[in-house]
Amino acid sequence: MDHFVKLGLLLLLLIGIGNAFTDKSFDQCESLVKNWKSSSLLADVKEDKRVLKHLLFFLHVPRTGGRTYYHCFLRNLYPSSVVCPRSYDKLRFNRSKTDCRLLTSHDDYSVMSKLPSDRTSVVTLLRNPVDRFFSSYEFSMEVAARFMMYPNLTSAIGLPNSKNITAKPVTTLDIWPWKYLVPWMRADMFARKEARKHKGSADSQSSDLYNAEDFVMPLIEYIHHPIALDIIHNGATFQVAGLTNNSNLRGSHELRHCVIKYPSLGDHVLEVAKKRLDNMLYVGLTESHNESASLFANLVGAQVISQLLESNSSTELAANNKSDSKFNSKFNASLHQNISSHQKEVEVRSIYNVQRTNKTMKQMTVEGLHEAFKECVPKLRKVQTTRRNNSFENIPSLNFRKEARLRVPETILREIASLNSLDVQLFKHAQYIFANEHKHMVQKGLKISYRYLFDGPSWKNISLDVPSWKTLPLTTVGMLFIFVFLLVSARRTKLKLKS
Numbered sequence: 001m002d003h004f005v006k007l008g009l010l011l012l013l014l015i016g017i018g019n020a021f022t023d024k025s026f027d028q029c030e031s032l033v034k035n036w037k038s039s040s041l042l043a044d045v046k047e048d049k050r051v052l053k054h055l056l057f058f059l060h061v062p063r064t065g066g067r068t069y070y071h072c073f074l075r076n077l078y079p080s081s082v083v084c085p086r087s088y089d090k091l092r093f094n095r096s097k098t099d100c101r102l103l104t105s106h107d108d109y110s111v112m113s114k115l116p117s118d119r120t121s122v123v124t125l126l127r128n129p130v131d132r133f134f135s136s137y138e139f140s141m142e143v144a145a146r147f148m149m150y151p152n153l154t155s156a157i158g159l160p161n162s163k164n165i166t167a168k169p170v171t172t173l174d175i176w177p178w179k180y181l182v183p184w185m186r187a188d189m190f191a192r193k194e195a196r197k198h199k200g201s202a203d204s205q206s207s208d209l210y211n212a213e214d215f216v217m218p219l220i221e222y223i224h225h226p227i228a229l230d231i232i233h234n235g236a237t238f239q240v241a242g243l244t245n246n247s248n249l250r251g252s253h254e255l256r257h258c259v260i261k262y263p264s265l266g267d268h269v270l271e272v273a274k275k276r277l278d279n280m281l282y283v284g285l286t287e288s289h290n291e292s293a294s295l296f297a298n299l300v301g302a303q304v305i306s307q308l309l310e311s312n313s314s315t316e317l318a319a320n321n322k323s324d325s326k327f328n329s330k331f332n333a334s335l336h337q338n339i340s341s342h343q344k345e346v347e348v349r350s351i352y353n354v355q356r357t358n359k360t361m362k363q364m365t366v367e368g369l370h371e372a373f374k375e376c377v378p379k380l381r382k383v384q385t386t387r388r389n390n391s392f393e394n395i396p397s398l399n400f401r402k403e404a405r406l407r408v409p410e411t412i413l414r415e416i417a418s419l420n421s422l423d424v425q426l427f428k429h430a431q432y433i434f435a436n437e438h439k440h441m442v443q444k445g446l447k448i449s450y451r452y453l454f455d456g457p458s459w460k461n462i463s464l465d466v467p468s469w470k471t472l473p474l475t476t477v478g479m480l481f482i483f484v485f486l487l488v489s490a491r492r493t494k495l496k497l498k499s
Contacts, residue, residue: 029258029265036255037268040241041275049279050440052303054119055084056281057112058104061236062177063135064125065286070104072376073296076369077304078102101308106176109276110242110249122279123300126236126430127286129423133416136181136232138400141216143172144185148394153190176246177231184227188217209404215395219408223416229260237266237422240273266422273422274429283433290374295437297370298446305364 024032047053058074060066084100105111112120127135147156172178196214210219222228230245238244243256259265277283282300284292392399417424 024254024258024261026262029262032251033255033258033265033268036251037272040272049121049281050299051121052281052300052307053121054101055115055121056102056300056304057115057120057122058102059109059122059124059240060104060106061124061126061132061239062106063132063139064127064236065289066104066125068377068380069125069284069296071380072373073293073301073369074102074104076364076372076376077301078308082308106246108239108242108244108247110247110252112242113248121281122276123282123284123296124240124277124280125284125286125292126427129234129236129420129427130413130416131286132236132423133232133420134405136177136235137219137222140178140181140185141189141398141400142388142391143178143182144189145395145398146391147186148189148193152194153187156186156190176244177235180227180231180245185217189215192216208407209398209400210408212398215398220412223412223419229419230256233419234266234422237270237273237426240276240426241269243269263421270422270425273426277426277430277433282437283430285430285434288434291438292434293373294370295434295441297366297373298441299437301369302366305366305369 058066058070060070078101082099082101084103103111103115109122112122147153150156173182192213192215212218213221217225235244238256242249243252243259245253245256247253247256249255255269259269282296284296286292389399
């Protein structure tokens with residue numbers, strides 16, 4: 001029955017989108033959004049936001065690299081005994097463990113209504129909105145492609161309920177937003193497969209991965225689909241504002257659809273999202289990978305180490321580390337095994353649990369934490385690459401690579417940017433926050449690395465008034481040229497005065 005429930009949810013989502021667009025006039029929507037904004041902005045943070053509180057809530061915006069932070073930072077910092085139950089990639093936060101100290105979730109900011117706000121610090125990562133949109137499109141296809149090993153949609157949907165599985169594992173289909181996006185893409189893929197069969201066309205190689213309409217929904221169709229408009233476009237802004245279709249806030253669907261219907265109301269949502277970023281303990285940038293990691297280690301990691309040492313006895317920490325080392329040994333044994341056909345379909349938790357550092361909390365330092373992170377990331381990315389290659393095993397021509405994005409027309413890229421205008425502005429604000437935090441840490445005498453160890457250049461330079469890999473070097477060269485020019489001029493003036 002599980003697949004019928006999911007199909008029902010998808011149908012209700014589409015019906016809800018249609019109803020929401022016709023129910024409210026502009027005046028009604030404006031009043032609704034403004035009232036929500038006023039109440040949301042009332043909660044000012046009075047304490048120093050840079051001080052870590054008892055509970056750390058990592059608000060994981062999809063496709064920003066949050067999984068890397070969870071496995072390569074947070075699992076090295078927090079013993080299992082203090083992690084909130086069902087706190088990562090689960091349906092909902094479970095409050096049964098009231099004294100937990102780490103919550104990591106795809107839930108939006110509205111989950112704060114279930115948390116002790118005066119004892120909770122929030123951290124997040126943001127990414128260039130155009131890159132994040134492409135990544136969301138590609139990951140939807142990747143997960144849906146895992147089901148193409150089956151002859152038809154019915155058999156693909158039915159297998160996860162196998163009687164051999166005693167306790168149903170959490171899969172991508174249980175996680176927001178993929179619990180909506182993947183069934184949608186999976187059904188679309190099988191429909192196109194049937195169409196190819198009726199036409200008698202072979203599974204030929206596709207030269208344009210973003211317009212391979214015989215296999216998957218073309219990018220341009222995906223961009224304008226109501227589900228994409230509801231969930232993906234401006235998704236980071238809605239998530240930080242607490243207004244996704246997964247929100248805990250009553251009336252959030254009406255609010256969100258008012259903004260989608262009347263884009264001018266988006267400024268109110270953006271204002272709330274910016275304020276919430278301002279109040280967060282840490283805001284990282286996917287594009288500034290190593291520098292963000294260095295800032296996280298110094299700003300968040302140092303405080304976590306200090307607090308856990310104060311609140312836990314050495315005996316308890318040793319017991320937790322021993323327990324975690326047993327878990328890691330199981331992972332190391334399974335990492336080199338082939339991914340079975342069932343694992344291609346269900347993301348088994350152990351595949352992502354890259355080995356943790358051997359250091360106990362007493363031995364952990366900020367430098368050691370950052371080094372452990374840098375050692376962990378390549379291992380995790382290798383596992384993710386293996387997963388992606390296995391996912392597209394049955395449709396190898398659709399194994400997306402960043403090089404393919406270079407061939408996407410400029411008009412489509414600008415259209416994506418326009419549809420994500422709130423996210424573009426939020427990302428620019430995040431860059432501003434990040435620069436200020438970096439400056440603050442440098443003033444305190446801390447060394448924040450500038451070496452982009454794992455960064456690759458962005459795939460395309462879109463003029464969004466958002467710095468990208470092509471504009472930054474030009475700016476740097478320009479500033480260097482001006483500096484050299486002024487230096488040479490000063491020396492010439494000095495020589496003239498002496499003569």
